[in-house]
Amino acid sequence: MLRATLTLLTGGALAQMVPLLLGPALARLFGPEAFGLFTAFSTIAASVAVVACARYEYALPMAQDDAEATALLALALRIGLAVTLLSVPLAWALHVAGRLPVAWALPLSVAAAGLLQVFSLWANRAEAYRSLAASRFVQYAGAALLQTALGLAIWRAGRGQAAGADAAWALVLGPVVAVLLAALWLARRAPPGGWRALWQVPAAALRGVARRYRDFPLLNTPHAFLGTLQDALAVALLIAWSGEAAAGFWGLALRYLKAPATLVGSAVSQALYPRLTQSAPAEAQRAVRQTMAVLALPALGLMALLALAGPRLFEWAFGAPWRDAGELARALAPYIAAHFVAAPLAVVTMAWHGQRWAFRLALVGQAVFLLCLAWGLWTGGLLRGAWAVSAGMVIYFGYYFWRLAHWPHIPARGAAAGEARA
Template identity: 55%
Template structure:
C-alpha cells in the first residue's frame, strides 16, 4: 500500500473506529430498551430509506473525484443538490404509499431519512475529492456515535421504534452539516445560480453514473430491503429484528475498515500510472482484507451463538446461530465491499451491473431455499453457500483485469 494511501486510510480508520465503537458498545443497552419487533420495524424503514438515498444524487456524486477543475466540480455539485431535493420530495409519496399499503407506522419519517442518507453520501464524496480525511472521520463520529446516543436517550423515554428512526436520522443530518464546511466555488448559495445548460452538459458528461452505476447501487441496497420484507412476511417482525441486529454487528468491520479503505483507494487508483500498478494495488488490497476477514469468520463460527446471547440478552438468543451461519458470507462481503470503487475507476460499471444481477439471483436463491429448509438459521447457511462461487469469480476477475482505460491512469 502506498504511504499516502496508508496515511489516509489510517486517518479515516481512527475516526471510524471511534464512530462505530459508540453504537456497538451501546448495542447491549439498546437491545434492552427496544424489543426485537421494534428493531425489525426500524430496520425495514431504514432499509427502504437507504435504498432510495443510495441513488439520491443519481450517483453523480461519485464522479466528483474525476473533476479536477473547481468550476466544473461546482457545476457537478449543483447537479447533485437539485437531484437530491427532487428525490427527497418524491420519497414523501413513497412513504404515503407504504403507509396505505402496508400500514408501516414509521413511513412519515421516510423523507427526512432519505435526505440524511443522501446528503451524507454526496458530501462524503465532496470531502473525498478534496482529501479532507480528518473531516470525514469527524463526520462519521457525529453520524454513528451521535445517532446511537440519541437512540439511547429516546429509548429511555420509551419512544419505541420512532426513537430508533429519529436518532439515526438526526445523526445523519448533523454529519452532513459537518461535511458541508468546505464550500464549492461560488459558495453553497451559488449552486442554485448555476445555468441549466451547464448542468445538462455536466449530466451528459458523466452519464455512465446514472445509467450504469445507479441500477447497480439500487439493486445492491434493494437486496437488504427485500430480505427484511421476506423475513418479516415469512417469520414475523422479530425475525427481521434478529437479522438486522446480526448484520449491524457482523458488517461493522466492513463498514469500519472497508469504508475507510475504499475512500482512499478510489483516488489512488485514479493516480496509478500503468495498468500493472493498478492491478497490483487491487491485489494487495484483496490480500490485506482477506487476512483480516479470516480470523473474524473463525470467531463467529466458533463462538457466535454464545456471544450474542451473553451480550444482548436471552430475548436475542436466536441471533447467535444466525451469526454463525452467516460467517462465510460476512467474510466474503468484507473483502468485496471496498472493491466496489474499482469498477468505477476502471469505467467497468456495465460489467459490474451485469455481475451484480447474477449476485442478486444467487443471494435470494440461497435465502429462500434456506428459509424453506431451515427457517431463519437455514437462511443464513443458504446465503453463505450460494454466494461463495459468486464472490470467488468476482475477486478473480478484478485481480486479472486487462482492459483498464487510459483516462483512469495518471
C-alpha cells in the first residue's frame, strides 16, 4: 500500500506543482469576477458529473472476476452516455434561468469527467498506478497550462488588462480539455476483446451487475451528488449575499486550500480501497486507524500555517487584491485540516458496506455546512460565515473519525460485495 501511495503521490505532486506555480499568474490574468463565474460553473458541472455513471464505476475494484468487471464497465459507460445527453437540455434550462455561465461547456465537462472517472477505476482495479499518476499529471498540469495560455491571449488582446467576467470561458475550457486528454491516456488499457466488445455485453449480464451493486446508484450516488450540490449552494449563497467577487475569493481560496487534500487524498484512497476489500477485519481496521493518524500530522501543520500567515501568503502570491482570500483561508483553516484527513476515507464505508450510514451522516454534514455559512453571511458577512463553517464542520468530522475508528461490523474478506450491513 505504501509503494502504491508513493507512486500516486509522486505523480500527483508533479501534477499539482504546475497549477500551484501558475496560480499567481492566473490571478493576475483573470479578475475575481471571472473566477467567481468559473467557480459557479465548476460546482454545477461537478454536481452533474459526479453521478454521470451512477457510481457503478466504484464497484469495479470489488468485481469478482474479469467478466463481471467488463459488464460493470459496459454498464457505467452506457449510463454515462445517457447522462451526457440529458445534460444538454439541463444546460439550456439553467442558462435561461441565469444560473449557469458558459452553458455550452456543460455536456463536454460531464462527458470528459465521466470517462476519466470510469477509466481511473478500471486502471485502479488493475493496480496500474503509474498510468494513474501520469493521467493526473495530464489532468491538473494540462488544465493550468491551457488556462494560462488562453489568459495570456486575452490579456494581450486587452492591452494588459486583467480579464473580466466575459472571459470566464477560458478558465472553463482549459480543465475540460485536460480532463478529456487524461481520460484518453487511461483508455489505452482496453478490456478483454477491446472497447468495441463492451457494446456486445449481453443485457442479462448488465442487469445482473446492476442488481448486485445496486447500493452504488441507490446510496452512493445521492451521497456524492449532495456533496457537490453543497458546494453549488454555497457559491449561490455567496453570490446572492456578497457578490461575484466574494465567490471568486471563496473559489480561489478553496482551490488552493483543498489542493493538498486532493493530492494526498486521491493517492491514499486509490491505494487503500483495494486493500480494504481484500483484507481481514483486524488488518483493515488497523489500516484505517493508521491512515487517520498519519494524515493528522500534516493537517495540523497546514492549519497552523494558515492561521499564522494566511493573509500575507495570499497577498504575496496573488497580489494585493487577493488579500481577502487569505483572510478567508485563515478562517477556514480548521475545516481544511479536518477535510484533509477525511478526504481519502470515503472509500472505507464503500469497502465495509456502510454506504447507508455514510449517506445519512453526509446529509447531516451538508446541513451543518450550509446552515453555518448562511448564518454567518446573514449576521456578519463572509468571514463570519467561514468561521462558522469551521466550527460546525470540526465537530462533524470529529464524530466521523471516531465512528470509523470503532466500526462495529467489518465484513470478512471475500464477503458479498453488494451486501449492505449498515
